[in-house]
Amino acid sequence: MVYRRIFDDAISRLKDERRYRVFADLERDAEAFPRALWRRSKDCAEEIVIWCSNDYLCMGRHPDVIGAMTQAAARHGVGSGGTRNISGTNHPLVELEAELADLHGKEAALVFTSGWISNLATISTIGDLLPNCLILSDQLNHNSMIEGVRRSKAERKIFRHNDLAHLEELLAEAGHERAKLIVFESLYSMNGDIAPIGQIADLAKRYNAMTYMDEVHAVGLYGPRGGGIAERDGVMDRIDVIEGTLAKGFGTLGGYIAASEAIVDAVRSYAPSFIFTTALPPAVAAAANTAVRFLKQRQGAELRALHQRQAMLTKHALSAAGLPVMANPSHIVPVLVGDAELCKAATDMLLERHSIYIQPINYPTVAKGTERLRITPGPLHTDAHVAHLVESLVDVWHSLKLSFVEKPKILEFKREADAHCTYPEFKRAAE
16 A cells, blocks of 8 residues: 555645645734734745734733743743643642633633643533433534534534524423533634524523533633623523633633533543643643733723724724625624635735735635635734725735625724723724
8 A cells, every 4th residue: 555645645635625724934923913924935034914813812922921921931840740630730720720710600610731622521521421411512613512522422413503493492302301411602703603692591491401612712802801702691600611712812822611610520530631631831821820810800801892993993994895794793804705716815815915814714614605714803903904904805806806795884983992991002002
């Protein structure tokens, strides 16, 4: 057998389907973010603006977060030294778990090395521990949640995206006494739409089901203290397990769950992908802890307001230019292309002609025919950045002969966020 040919053929198939992914060598500038250097080649570097970062609030370059990490690294070293059971349970990590439990109003929290692992480990473990469990999973759940469902030995059924009637039908079929776990996200990151959390909780109570909700694209960004969509909507206490990430709104690395002591202890004790994985280093835990604490405070509320302002401004400006923005109520700004090859061509042109970095979103991340640009405005994107983005996208749309839409009537933008933003660093960035 010619092994090399198997792998070459696999890559060729991806290229033929226009699904082959190319990584851009980027060098973020902590002092000038969202500006960065694009290492086009060994001897060529160009300044660009990043428009697709999941570091939504720019906490990864915040001086307090950087300071916490460097101080902890100097004090404790750069590694954790082992799994949680073998010397890896460092004190900054214990403090972080207490801070996260407090954030979500739960008895306990458990930190993992990534959000992907926290979903995989927790969903599969709960599904296996509940006798004769039925897992009901939203159609658009993230890959990590799907893998968690698949890893479990429990029966699983898919309910149509955010379809309460279909979910209730499946719950009723299962019967009141059977163990059931409803698995869904609060904010779906490719479309930017939001789940009816309270209504799902109502169904769970009516049909005796547990709830597991992924808040990775909302923690830090929504709610009075950054607890996510569930905190904003006043329903955190009605969700059994809240899963989040430290790598997006909090700008660092890792994932976590927050739940009752019994659930957390069971996952801690039974999940192989937690038990046998090296713990987060103290420096990362200290940095994450600082970000969580910061975003719970007044400055965090001001930063969230500025973030929402820039997201709303970007949506309105792109829509006013006739670009096909996919409507949603969140900070995500998806712009529909509808073709994999043209989506890649559009992002290449943005980078090479306009020094704007946006990754194409193609199948299997989204369905074929719904390929898009996924734009994530941040609080450090200025109004001038937004104007340049709009001009650049209009040029690309004309150059590639992509379809514009009828320009909607744009409501006058309200500058309420500016009025409430008194945190100097971020207020200056928006001016």
